[in-house]
Amino acid sequence: DAKTTQPTSMDCAEGRAANLPCNHSTISGNEYVYWYRQIHSQGPQYIIHGLKNNETNEMASLIITEDRKSSTLILPHATLRDTAVYYCIVWAAGNKLTFGGGTRVLVKP
Amino acid sequence: KAGVTQTPRYLIKTRGQQVTLSCSPISGHRSVSWYQQTPGQGLQFLFEYFSETQRNKGNFPGRFSGRQFSNSRSEMNVSTLELGDSALYLCASSLGSNMNTEAFFGQGTRLTVV
Numbered sequence: 001d002a003k004t005t006q007p008t009s010m011d012c013a014e015g016r017a018a019n020l021p022c023n024h025s026t027i028s029g030n031e032y033v034y035w036y037r038q039i040h041s042q043g044p045q046y047i048i049h050g051l052k053n054n055e056t057n058e059m060a061s062l063i064i065t066e067d068r069k070s071s072t073l074i075l076p077h078a079t080l081r082d083t084a085v086y087y088c089i090v091w092a093a094g095n096k097l098t099f100g101g102g103t104r105v106l107v108k109p
Numbered sequence: 110k111a112g113v114t115q116t117p118r119y120l121i122k123t124r125g126q127q128v129t130l131s132c133s134p135i136s137g138h139r140s141v142s143w144y145q146q147t148p149g150q151g152l153q154f155l156f157e158y159f160s161e162t163q164r165n166k167g168n169f170p171g172r173f174s175g176r177q178f179s180n181s182r183s184e185m186n187v188s189t190l191e192l193g194d195s196a197l198y199l200c201a202s203s204l205g206s207n208m209n210t211e212a213f214f215g216q217g218t219r220l221t222v223v
Contacts (some may be wrong), residue, residue, distance in 0.1 A: 032209045043113075043199050043214030051209075077154070087152075095208045096165040097142060097201070099152035 003027065004088045009104040012082075018075040020103055022088030025069040030092045033064055035073045037084040038102070044087065047073065078107045111135065114200050115213035121221045127188040130218045132200035134181050140205025141162070141183040142212065143175060146197040158183050159205045190222045 005023040012018040024033065031109045032051050036044040048055055050071075055062045061074040075082055086104040114133040122128050134141050140163075143155040154167040158177035175185045181202075187194055198218050203212040 034211070036214075040218075041197065041219075043216050044201075046211040046213060049209065049211060091209070093206065094164070096157055096167065097156050097212055098154055099144075101151055 003031075003090050003098070004100050006086075006088050006100060006103045008101065009106070011093060011106045011108055012075075012078045013018045014107055014109050015077055018078040018082065018107070020073040020075075020086050020088070020104060020105065021070065022073070023070045024088070024090045027068050027090045028092065031090040032092065033062065033068075033071045034091055034097075035060070035062065035090045036087045036089065037082075038087070039081075044099075047086075055078075080106075080107050080109065083107045113200060113213050115198075115200055115215035115218050117218060118216065119219050119221075121223060123133060123190060123191055124221055126190050127186065128220060130185045130187075130198055130200075130220075132183045132185070132202070132215060134183070134200075134202030135213055137205055138202040138213075139181055140203045141177055141181065142201045142203075143183070143185050144199040144201070145167075145169070146199060147195075149174050152199070155185070160193070187220075192222050195220060195222045 034049040035047040038044045050062045064071045085102040116131045140159045142157040146152045146213045157165040161177045177183045197217045199217045201212040201214045204210050
C-alpha cells in the first residue's frame with residue numbers, strides 16, 4: 001500500500017547530476033516526502049525529507065512541486081558509491097513508514 | 110552518538126524453532142519499527158512500538174510478535190519458523206513525537222531458516 005510511484009531503474013554517469021522522480025498524487029496535507037537509499041544488504045540510509053519547500057543538505061536536494069503531487073531527488077555529482085536503491089516515501093509522524101519498490105540507480109564510470 | 114544496534118547480525122535456525130531478535134535504538138528515541146526484507150517482497154512493515162505500546166501493525170501472521178521495554182529497546186519474536194521467514198530483518202528508530210523527523214535504520218539481522 002505504498003503511496004508513491006518511482007521508475008524501476010535508471011543509469012547515471014559518474015560526475016553528472018542524477019535526477020530521481022517520484023509521484024505521490026494522493027499525498028495528505030500532513031505527510032512529508034522522505035528519501036532513503038539502500039546499498040546492497042545494508043540498512044536503508046536517510047537522505048533528506050521535506051514538506052512543501054525545497055530542501056538541500058550535504059547529500060542531496062529535494063524539489064517538491066507546488067501541488068505536492070510529485071518530487072525530484074537530485075544527487076548533484078553522482079559517484080560510484082551512490083549506486084543503490086532509492087526509496088521515495090510519504091509519511092506522517094505516528095503512521096507506519098511504508099516502502100515501495102524504489103528506483104535502482106546504477107552510476108557508471 | 111551510537112546508531113541503531115541490532116543483534117545478532119546473522120542467525121541460522123531450523124524449521125519449527127522460534128527466534129528472538131533485538132534492537133537497541135538511538136538514545137532518546139522512543140519509537141522502534143521492524144521490517145522484513147526479502148528479494149521477492151521488498152521491505153515490508155511488521156510493526157511499530159512507541160513507549161512500550163504497539164502503535165502500528167503490518168499484515169503478518171500472529172507468529173510474528175514484538176515488545177518494547179522501558180528503555181526503548183525492542184525485541185521481535187518469530188515462532189514456528191518457516192522456510193519463507195528467511196529474510197533480512199531491519200529495525201528503525203525515531204523520536205516518535207508528533208514532529209516529523211527522520212528514522213534511522215540498523216544494519217539488520219539476516220535470518221536463514223533451514
